[in-house]
Amino acid sequence: MKEVFKIALAQISCQQADKAKNLTKIRKTVARAKKQGAELVIFPELSLTGYVVRDEIYELAERIPGPSTKIMEDVAKKNQIHLVFGMPEISAKTEATLHNSAVLIGPEGFIGKYHKMYLPTHSIFEEKRYFRPGYQTAVFDTELGKLGLIICYDIYFPEVTRLTRLKGAELIVCISASPGVRRSFFEVLTVARAIENTAFLAFVNLAGIQDGLQFWGGSRLVGPSGRILVQAKYDEDDFVMGEVNYPDIRAIEAFVPTLKDLRPELFEQLKKSAEEL
C-alpha cells in the first residue's frame, strides 16, 4: 500500500443531461492528472449527468456496473489510475428506484460504490423526490489505503464521516454539487470533519451554472490537522494537485487524540435522543 501519493481534484462544470460530453471532459482530465503524477483523480457529485436534470434523470440513470462505468474502467485501466465520480444509479432490482452514487474505480477496474445517505430536500433541493437514500457507509481497501466515500450534504452529519473513519478510512473523499449560498457552511465543515477524525479529506465540488444555481467550486484537500493543503478557484473549472501523506496522521492523532478519546456510550444516548426529537 502506498503511504504517500498525489491526488487530483478535478473541479469541472458539466453539461446538463449530456453524458457523452461529460465523459469526454472526464477522459481528458484523467489524462492530464496522469501526466502530473496523480494516483487518484476525483470528480464532483453527479458529474456524469450534471446536477440539475430533474425528470430526465430517469432516462440518464444507469446500473452500476453499467455502460458508463465500463467506459470509466477503460479510462482508469488505460491511465493506470484510481478515479472517483458521481452518477445517478438505477437499482439492479427495480426499473425506477434511483440512488445518488459515488463510484470508485481502480487500475484493475470497478472497486465499489456508495449511495448518498442524506438527500437534501429543502430550499432548492429536491433529491428525495428522485433518490432512495443509502444505508451503509463505504470504505474500500485499495493500493492507496482505505478510501471512504461520502457525498455533499452527508458532511453536515458528523456521524457519516465518523463511521467512515472508524471503518478505517484515512482518506475521505467528499464529492459535491454545492451552490454558492452554502459556501461558508462547507468551508467550515470540511475542516471540522478532517480535524475531528484526524483524516485527510478531499472535497471536490462542481463548478459552473445550472438553471441559475451557481456551483461555487472551491475544491480542497484538507490535512488531518485541518490545514487546507490545496484549494481550487471559486466558481470556475479548475484542476489542482495535492499530496496525501498518511504518516502525517500519526503526529496529529497523538496531539489531538479524538479517536482515542471516543466515548461509545454517548452514541447510545445519541440514538435515543435522536429518536425522541
Add this chain to the structure above:
Amino acid sequence: MKLTAQALNLDWPEVDRRVCRFIKDYVERSKAKGVVLGLSGGIDSCTIAALSTRALGGHNVLGLLLFEKETRRTEDVRHAELVAKEFGFKTETVDITPTLEAFYRSTPIFDRTDKLNKGNVKARTRMIYVYYYANRLHLIVCGSSDKSETMMGYFTKWGDVAADISPIMDLYKTQVRKLAQYIGVPEEIVEKPSSPALWPGQLAENELGIKYEQLDLILFGLERFMRPEEIAAQLHMEKHLIDEIKCRWLSAEHKRRMLLTAKLQYRTVGADFRLQRNPP
C-alpha cells in the same frame, strides 16, 4: 433575528460577480447576441443595464427608451441617457404613443378614466416592443424586476415582469440601491423615487403606502418565516399592517407563476412536468 438595515447587507462585490456570471452564462448558452431591456431611467432598469454591460460588453446590450406622452419625464430620459453614457451600452428611443392611441381608439370598451387598466396596457405594450426587438435582433430579454415589487405583486402580469431572465429578482429594492451604488450607477438615479410610469405623478412608495426601507424589512422577516407579531414588535408597527402586507404577498402568487391547469394526465405542464430550464 434583528430586523435592521444591517440584516439586508450583502457582500456586494460577490453579488455583482454572481449576477454578471448569471447573465453571461445564460446569454452564451442561448447563443443570443446579447440582451435587450426596457430602460425607464429608474433605478432597477438602469442597474440591470449597467450589470448587463459589465457582463457582456456595451455593444451587446440594448436599452429601449419606450416613452409615451402622458408619462414622459425629461429627468427620466436624461437618467437613461446618463447611465448609457457612463457604462457605454446602446440605446434606441421609441415613442409608443401612436400604438397606445390606436389601442384606445379601437377598443370598444376602453375607458380613459380607468387609469389602472390603461396603465397595464402601457406596460404590456412596452413588453411587445421589447420582445419584438429581442426576436428581430436575436437578443435575450433581460428583466429588471426586484424582489420587493415581485413579492408585493406590484407589477403588470405579462407586462413589465415579462422577460427571459430576471437577474436581480432576488434583491429587495433597498439592496438594488446598494448594488447600484457599488457598481457606480449615478447617485441621482439611485436616490430618485421609483415609479412604474403608468400614469403621470405615479410613485411606488405612495401606492404601496410604505417606504421601501420598512417594506423590505417586513418582507425579509416574512421570507425567513417570522410571525407578523414578531415583525410588528421589532419594527414598532401595528400588526394589522404586517398582516396586510403578508396577505398582499400571498394573494399575488398567481402573478408570479406560469399557467395553472387542471391535472388530467400522467405529467402536466406547470405542475409535475419537471424539466431543466437551461437550453440544451
